[in-house]
Amino acid sequence: MVLTASLLASPFAGTPAYGLQPQDQGTVQLQKNASASKIDHRSVFAKTVTGKKNDSTDAVLFVEQQKDKLSLINPEKNLKVKKKETDELGMTHVKLQQTKNGIPVENSELIVHYDKEGAVQTINGYYNNELAAKEIDTAPVVSAGKALDAAKRSVSAPEIFEYEPKTDLVIYQDQLAYKVNLNFLGELPGNWFVFINAKTGEIVDQYNGLMHADEYKASKGSGIGVKGDHRVLNIAHKNDKDTKGGTEFYLYDKSHENTEGLLTYDFKNQWRSSTVRLPGELFKSNDASFKSDYERAGVDAHYNSKKVYDYYMNEHGRNSIDGKGMAIISTVHYGENYNNAFWNGQQMTYGDGDGKFMISLSAGLDVAAHEMTHGVTTNTSNLQYRFESGALNEAFSDIFGALIDDNDWEVGEDIMGADAVATGRDALRSLSNPRRFPVNAAYTPYGDGNGKYPQHMDEFYHLPLNLDNGGVHINSSIINHAAYLTGIEIGREKLGKIYYRALTVYLTPTSTFSDARKALLQSAADLYGAESAEYKSTEAGLNGVGIIE
Known part of the structure; x- marks a missing residue:
C-alpha cells in the first residue's frame, strides 16, 4: 500500500553532466561530460564567485552574460522572472521560467542564487536549448x-x-x-x-499527480485518538442563535498568528458526492470533548496537523504549507475501508483502513507529515510526480515524516493493522533498513531480482510509468537511506535543515538524483561550510547509496 500517487524515476540518459570546478574571477566554470550527447533538456549546475558586490540585480541579464560558459542559446530572449525570494541566510534566489513567444516551456526553469552581498553564487536548473534556437508557431488550432x-x-x-x-x-x-x-x-x-x-x-x-495528505471563537478541547491516546486540542466554538442546538464545538484551530487556521473535516465514508464536496463537513460536537469512536480519526488528524505545522514554523520559519499562512485542511473518513491517504494538491485526505492491513491512516504523525510535506514540495520545488523527480518527491515526504515523528526511522508504523504486523509488515517503509520489506511482486522483474526495497543505486528499479509512476514509492528508499546515513552522524535537526534547504531553494520540477546530490551538498555548504563535518556527512550518506555524481 502507498501513501500517495505514483510517478516514474529513471535518469535523463544523455543529459550533459556538469561538475563544479575551481573558480576564477568573474566567470562560470563548468565541466561537461565528454561522452554526453547534445539533447534538448540541458541540466545546469554551475558555481561562480566574482568577488564583486552587487554584480547584477538582473538575473536574466547575468545568465545572458554567461551564456557561452553555460552553453545556453538566447537566454535573455527566452527567460522571464517567475519568483524572487530572500532566505534566512540573506541569500536571494531568483527563479526564471523559460518561455517561447511568451508561453512557458514546461519543466524548464533556472534558479540564480545570490549571496547576501549580491554576488551570484550558483545557477541551477534545466533549459531547452534546441527549442530556444528554433521558431515555433504558438497559435493554437484546437480550442x-x-x-x-x-x-x-x-x-x-x-x-x-x-x-x-x-x-x-x-x-x-x-x-x-x-x-x-x-x-x-x-x-x-x-x-x-x-x-x-x-x-x-x-x-x-x-x-x-495525486500524492498518496458566523464567527468562530478559539477555545481548548480534548479528544481520544485512534489508538487511545489522550489529545489536547485547539478548537473553536460558535453559538448559532438561529437553531436550537446552542453552542457547538469544531475541529478548527485558529490560534496561530497570520494563519488561516487548521481545519479538520468529515467526509462520512463517501467516495464522492454531488451534495457534499471536499473537504466535507467541519467536524463538530455538542461539547469540547471529542471522544466517541467515530471522532477518533478526526482527533488524530487535527492533533497531528498542528504537530507538523509547529515543526515547520519552529525549525524552518515556514508559516504553513505555502509559507504564507494558508489554511491546513484535513479530511477523514474518506471512502470505505480505504487503505490510503493522499495530498491532492490542496489538502490532506485520510482513509479509515480496512482494520486488517491498516487502521485509520490519520493515526500516524509521520503520515500527516508525509502528506503535508507533499504540499510544501508543491509550493517550492514542485517536483514532478514521476521518474526520479517523483521518487525525490516521495523521499522528501518520507524523510520529513521520520524527522517529525522522531521515535524511529520508519514510516507508517502506527497505522499498520494486526494482520499486517503478524506477517512482519510492521511499517510501510524503513529509512534505516529499506530491504526489510518486499515490493509488489509485479515490480520485482524491473530490479535486481531480490524483490526488496532498494537502498543503493545498484538495486534501482527501472519501472515503466504504469507501475508506481515508474517507482516513486520504490526508488525513493535510496534517498531515504542516504538521509538516514547522514542523520545518524549529524542528528535530525541539522539533517532537516540541509534537506529542507535543498528542497525549497535548489531543486526544480525535473530534478534527478544527481541533481539532488548537488543540491544537498550546496545546501550543506551554505549552512555549515564546504569543509564542515555536516558537509562531509551529507556527502558520505549519498556516497553510501551510490549517488556519486
Missing part, C-alpha cells in the same frame, strides 16, 4: 474547450470535479500543448495532468 473534453475522456473523468479544471497553454516536448489539470474523487481519485497537442488535439502525455 481550450475541446482540449478539456479530450482530457476528460482520456482519464475517464466523472462529471463532478472537486476543483474547476484548469487549462493552460504551454510548450511541451517541443510542441504547443494544452496542460489540463483534472481533480476528482472516487475509489480511484485523481489529480491528473493531461497534455494535448494544441494543433491536432492528440494526447501527448498524461500522468496522475
Whole structure:
C-alpha cells in the first residue's frame, strides 16, 4: 500500500553532466561530460564567485552574460522572472521560467542564487536549448474547450470535479500543448495532468499527480485518538442563535498568528458526492470533548496537523504549507475501508483502513507529515510526480515524516493493522533498513531480482510509468537511506535543515538524483561550510547509496 500517487524515476540518459570546478574571477566554470550527447533538456549546475558586490540585480541579464560558459542559446530572449525570494541566510534566489513567444516551456526553469552581498553564487536548473534556437508557431488550432473534453475522456473523468479544471497553454516536448489539470474523487481519485497537442488535439502525455495528505471563537478541547491516546486540542466554538442546538464545538484551530487556521473535516465514508464536496463537513460536537469512536480519526488528524505545522514554523520559519499562512485542511473518513491517504494538491485526505492491513491512516504523525510535506514540495520545488523527480518527491515526504515523528526511522508504523504486523509488515517503509520489506511482486522483474526495497543505486528499479509512476514509492528508499546515513552522524535537526534547504531553494520540477546530490551538498555548504563535518556527512550518506555524481 502507498501513501500517495505514483510517478516514474529513471535518469535523463544523455543529459550533459556538469561538475563544479575551481573558480576564477568573474566567470562560470563548468565541466561537461565528454561522452554526453547534445539533447534538448540541458541540466545546469554551475558555481561562480566574482568577488564583486552587487554584480547584477538582473538575473536574466547575468545568465545572458554567461551564456557561452553555460552553453545556453538566447537566454535573455527566452527567460522571464517567475519568483524572487530572500532566505534566512540573506541569500536571494531568483527563479526564471523559460518561455517561447511568451508561453512557458514546461519543466524548464533556472534558479540564480545570490549571496547576501549580491554576488551570484550558483545557477541551477534545466533549459531547452534546441527549442530556444528554433521558431515555433504558438497559435493554437484546437480550442481550450475541446482540449478539456479530450482530457476528460482520456482519464475517464466523472462529471463532478472537486476543483474547476484548469487549462493552460504551454510548450511541451517541443510542441504547443494544452496542460489540463483534472481533480476528482472516487475509489480511484485523481489529480491528473493531461497534455494535448494544441494543433491536432492528440494526447501527448498524461500522468496522475495525486500524492498518496458566523464567527468562530478559539477555545481548548480534548479528544481520544485512534489508538487511545489522550489529545489536547485547539478548537473553536460558535453559538448559532438561529437553531436550537446552542453552542457547538469544531475541529478548527485558529490560534496561530497570520494563519488561516487548521481545519479538520468529515467526509462520512463517501467516495464522492454531488451534495457534499471536499473537504466535507467541519467536524463538530455538542461539547469540547471529542471522544466517541467515530471522532477518533478526526482527533488524530487535527492533533497531528498542528504537530507538523509547529515543526515547520519552529525549525524552518515556514508559516504553513505555502509559507504564507494558508489554511491546513484535513479530511477523514474518506471512502470505505480505504487503505490510503493522499495530498491532492490542496489538502490532506485520510482513509479509515480496512482494520486488517491498516487502521485509520490519520493515526500516524509521520503520515500527516508525509502528506503535508507533499504540499510544501508543491509550493517550492514542485517536483514532478514521476521518474526520479517523483521518487525525490516521495523521499522528501518520507524523510520529513521520520524527522517529525522522531521515535524511529520508519514510516507508517502506527497505522499498520494486526494482520499486517503478524506477517512482519510492521511499517510501510524503513529509512534505516529499506530491504526489510518486499515490493509488489509485479515490480520485482524491473530490479535486481531480490524483490526488496532498494537502498543503493545498484538495486534501482527501472519501472515503466504504469507501475508506481515508474517507482516513486520504490526508488525513493535510496534517498531515504542516504538521509538516514547522514542523520545518524549529524542528528535530525541539522539533517532537516540541509534537506529542507535543498528542497525549497535548489531543486526544480525535473530534478534527478544527481541533481539532488548537488543540491544537498550546496545546501550543506551554505549552512555549515564546504569543509564542515555536516558537509562531509551529507556527502558520505549519498556516497553510501551510490549517488556519486
